[in-house]
Amino acid sequence: MITLDRLRLPFLILLSGFFLLTSCDREKEKPDDEAPSTAPQWVTIGTDEATALSHVTGLSIAKIAGKKLEAMGFNIRVKTTDGPVSSLNAVDAGDLDFAVVSSDVLYEAARGLGPWAAQGPQTDLLAVFTVHAESVSLLAAEDARIETLEDLKGKRVNIGTPGSKERMSSALVLENAGLDLETDIRAEEALTAEAPGILQDSRIDAFFVTTEHPNDSIKTAFAGNRKVRFVPITNTRRILLRFPYYIQTRIPVQFYPGAANQEDVETIGYKISLVASARVPNDLVSGILGEVFDDIESLRELNPAFRYLTKEDMTEGMYRMIHRGALYYYMRNGYRLSCCF
Numbered sequence: 001m002i003t004l005d006r007l008r009l010p011f012l013i014l015l016s017g018f019f020l021l022t023s024c025d026r027e028k029e030k031p032d033d034e035a036p037s038t039a040p041q042w043v044t045i046g047t048d049e050a051t052a053l054s055h056v057t058g059l060s061i062a063k064i065a066g067k068k069l070e071a072m073g074f075n076i077r078v079k080t081t082d083g084p085v086s087s088l089n090a091v092d093a094g095d096l097d098f099a100v101v102s103s104d105v106l107y108e109a110a111r112g113l114g115p116w117a118a119q120g121p122q123t124d125l126l127a128v129f130t131v132h133a134e135s136v137s138l139l140a141a142e143d144a145r146i147e148t149l150e151d152l153k154g155k156r157v158n159i160g161t162p163g164s165k166e167r168m169s170s171a172l173v174l175e176n177a178g179l180d181l182e183t184d185i186r187a188e189e190a191l192t193a194e195a196p197g198i199l200q201d202s203r204i205d206a207f208f209v210t211t212e213h214p215n216d217s218i219k220t221a222f223a224g225n226r227k228v229r230f231v232p233i234t235n236t237r238r239i240l241l242r243f244p245y246y247i248q249t250r251i252p253v254q255f256y257p258g259a260a261n262q263e264d265v266e267t268i269g270y271k272i273s274l275v276a277s278a279r280v281p282n283d284l285v286s287g288i289l290g291e292v293f294d295d296i297e298s299l300r301e302l303n304p305a306f307r308y309l310t311k312e313d314m315t316e317g318m319y320r321m322i323h324r325g326a327l328y329y330y331m332r333n334g335y336r337l338s339c340c341f
Contacts, residue, residue, distance in 0.1 A: 047099070062076045091125060097280050097284075102270055103271045104246075107244075124277055127273050127319040129289055130316060136268050148231065149234075172239060173239075200224035218256065251264060280325070
């Protein structure tokens with residue numbers, strides 16, 4: 001006699017087999033979009049607005065390193081942000097892999113100053129290399145007889161709008177020269193873009209601008225009837241010691257045929273840096289760095305501001321905390337980084 005218990009066992013075996021076959025069929029029927037992806041990963045560089053040279057720098061790096069990264073399984077793109085503070089915050093948050101920013105902003109982030117005073121030092125932001133310099137530039141009309149900083153006393157000088165980089169750098173330079181911004185000069189606060197025209201209209205005697213060279217706006221200052229020269233910014237040792245992101249630079253006058261100067265002009269400035277998060281893999285950082293250094297000739301051709309760059313220049317003015325992938329590359333290739341702040 002067959003009991004219920006004896007019938008139950010074969011039934012359970014048959015039922016489990018049915019579910020196993022059904023499960024296997026379902027696995028086979030999974031759509032392709034659920035399969036493991038082999039698509040390249042994206043590497044993103046953040047820069048300022050599309051008209052800024054920092055954006056051109058990001059595009060140049062992407063163009064030179066693109067093929068190398070493709071071979072490594074990455075695609076590279078450049079994304080504009082609301083400015084250097086926004087770029088660095090996005091790198092720190094992992095929303096960007098790299099950012100192109102000026103070294104003074106990186107210094108503030110690394111030390112927990114300015115916009116980062118509440119959060120404290122941003123230690124995951126690491127330097128890879130630097131590119132062109134933004135130089136503190138002082139232009140003066142020849143008829144104003146300004147050949148040194150001291151000659152600015154009593155003159156009409158545009159120092160830039162409040163909060164601008166021109167305002168900050170001009171205040172620093174004037175203080176270093178022993179001049180009081182409030183009493184020793186007749187300060188104007190026009191937009192920097194308007195300063196060349198105002199100078200040619202004889203409404204000011206000189207103006208400060210902090211920028212890369214060559215600069216199309218500055219060229220217009222030399223295109224009028226009023227003869228104009230660059231004024232050297234010298235005796236800056238105290239500035240360099242107090243603000244270690246500043247470096248000594250020179251303005252190449254060959255970019256400005258209308259200038260009264262016959263030789264390059266001494267001044268100070270700070271570098272533009274490529275910055276990465278500590279989370280970015282070492283081989284990715286060293287891969288980008290190696291491609292740019294190995295093909296520096298192509299970089300020089302992409303923008304006049306890069307024309308005279310050397311590999312040694314691109315290790316100058318860097319933040320002292322360097323990404324490990326970059327550090328390995330520099331050590332393997334014999335670069336000395338004593339210049340780092």
